[in-house]
Amino acid sequence: MRNAARAHVRVGIRLLLLLFASSVLGLALLVLVYSLPGRWRMMDNLQQSVLTFENEPEYAMTIRLYPGTQKDNFTDALMISHALYADPGQSALDKALHVYHEEYPGTTSQSLAQLITGYAQEEPQVVSYGRYWHGYLVFLRPLLMIMGYEDIRACIAMVHYALAAGLLLTVCKMGYTKLLVPLLASLLTITPLGTQVNIQFLCVYLLGLGGAWLMLTGREWFHGNRERALYFYLMWGVMTGYFDLFTYPMITLCYPLFFELFLSREAGLKSAAGMILRAGIVWSLGYFGMWALKWTWGTVLTGENFFADAFQATMRHVGNEAAEATFSRWDALLLNMKDLARPAYGILYAVCAGLVLWRAVRRRRRAESWRLPA
Numbered sequence: 001m002r003n004a005a006r007a008h009v010r011v012g013i014r015l016l017l018l019l020f021a022s023s024v025l026g027l028a029l030l031v032l033v034y035s036l037p038g039r040w041r042m043m044d045n046l047q048q049s050v051l052t053f054e055n056e057p058e059y060a061m062t063i064r065l066y067p068g069t070q071k072d073n074f075t076d077a078l079m080i081s082h083a084l085y086a087d088p089g090q091s092a093l094d095k096a097l098h099v100y101h102e103e104y105p106g107t108t109s110q111s112l113a114q115l116i117t118g119y120a121q122e123e124p125q126v127v128s129y130g131r132y133w134h135g136y137l138v139f140l141r142p143l144l145m146i147m148g149y150e151d152i153r154a155c156i157a158m159v160h161y162a163l164a165a166g167l168l169l170t171v172c173k174m175g176y177t178k179l180l181v182p183l184l185a186s187l188l189t190i191t192p193l194g195t196q197v198n199i200q201f202l203c204v205y206l207l208g209l210g211g212a213w214l215m216l217t218g219r220e221w222f223h224g225n226r227e228r229a230l231y232f233y234l235m236w237g238v239m240t241g242y243f244d245l246f247t248y249p250m251i252t253l254c255y256p257l258f259f260e261l262f263l264s265r266e267a268g269l270k271s272a273a274g275m276i277l278r279a280g281i282v283w284s285l286g287y288f289g290m291w292a293l294k295w296t297w298g299t300v301l302t303g304e305n306f307f308a309d310a311f312q313a314t315m316r317h318v319g320n321e322a323a324e325a326t327f328s329r330w331d332a333l334l335l336n337m338k339d340l341a342r343p344a345y346g347i348l349y350a351v352c353a354g355l356v357l358w359r360a361v362r363r364r365r366r367a368e369s370w371r372l373p374a
Helices: 002-034 039-055 073-084 092-098 108-117 137-144 149-173 177-190 199-217 219-224 226-243 251-263 269-302 306-317 329-339 343-369
Strands: 100-103 125-128
Touching (some): 002 092, 002 137, 039 108, 039 137, 039 149, 073 100, 073 108, 073 137, 073 199, 100 108, 137 149, 149 177, 177 251, 199 219, 199 226, 199 251, 219 226, 226 251, 251 269, 269 306
Antiparallel strands (some): 100 125
């Protein structure tokens, strides 16, 4: 009993040290990318994107009435504004902690278009967004030095489809055909028509499907030592907290955990429940721990209270008021269910249910045909 307790304490200490080291590395990477010159090159590459930001609605749907196909140009414009900020009078560390952007009156997309063209009469307002890590800047700033927004969109679409195809092919190659129906249904429910065109969705999509692929191909490595799975879920939570902005972070936990539960299905209900609990706790430690460490670094290194800003934002996000309307959490759940009740989704789920039923009947008939007579 005492040895087991000591082993748990050692693992806990290693997890906390790994979390702390991740925050140091994450901050160092942001300082590094903010030290890169090249704002003028980014501006040149974005000139061709001005019409996109000016003419596309911030929340346009690729297919009207299907919110799953909705683009989020608002957040993409905000992310690019962060990447463009380059005041030479401020240190790279200050910019990495505060994550400033310049904005003009009007929508975020129109503000970015004005920033790119320079056709604005008034001076832009400098705004800090320090409560998030904004780790996407590690790849977005270098990308903007070599290509424009439309080219980045094309690359995102390629990555999305390559990840989905790679995961499906791996499932087939390893003989786990039972997974094809639920996996394909989940990929279509996420709706690539929306996620493939926005920078915002790339990180969680990559972490979700990439984590699932690792859990699938590294089954023996993970199950040979249970501590490895804990470190994996911690790092996936860490990277989600570091890269994500305004999306669906739970996907980076649920996709890998779905595959782990399938691969360990013979372990029993109690073992599965324990697995879900451990993975959820460790992933949450990485996710929320990274946030807390960002606020800690910001408070310690700047003298400002990052925790107060984060608390105020949290109270706004968990409140009942949004978009000048009041709603309950039950209303929010019903709204999401209503979005999934469109005919195309209904057909998808009906086909999937039919395939599952057909496989079950076929398996039963095959078993009966092989049964020896008494």
